[in-house]
Amino acid sequence: MKENEILREQIFEIVSDQLKNNDPPETTSTYNRLIEDGFDDNEVRQMIGSCVIVEIYDVIQSGKPYDNERFINNLNKLPENPF
Numbered sequence: 001m002k003e004n005e006i007l008r009e010q011i012f013e014i015v016s017d018q019l020k021n022n023d024p025p026e027t028t029s030t031y032n033r034l035i036e037d038g039f040d041d042n043e044v045r046q047m048i049g050s051c052v053i054v055e056i057y058d059v060i061q062s063g064k065p066y067d068n069e070r071f072i073n074n075l076n077k078l079p080e081n082p083f
Contacts, residue, residue, distance in 0.1 A: 011049040018048075024068065030075040039079065047078045054082045 018027040027048060034044040051074040055066055074082035 008049075011052055012045055014052050015045050015048045024072065026072045026075050030078055034078060037079075048075065051075050051078070051082050 015027070018024065019031055022028050030048060031044050034047065035041070039047070051071055054074060055071050058064060058070075059066055
């Protein structure tokens with residue numbers, strides 16, 4: 001399995017865990033909002049995953065801790081790309 005596929009699976013696992021645990025609850029509300037807007041499950045999970053990637057990238061690049069407020073703000077802006 002290629003590295004990109006492994007990374008994609010891991011991001012999807014994070015999104016699935018957030019939805020299953022309703023933590024943060026904004027992930028679930030964003031998921032529901034985007035489904036109601038006509039996006040399919042895979043598209044929505046990819047969009048939410050892009051918000052996860054932004055946070056992971058910032059933690060790695062800056063050494064700063066995870067920023068839950070920014071993550072939620074990015075979720076609220078979807079389907080606009082957070083990059």
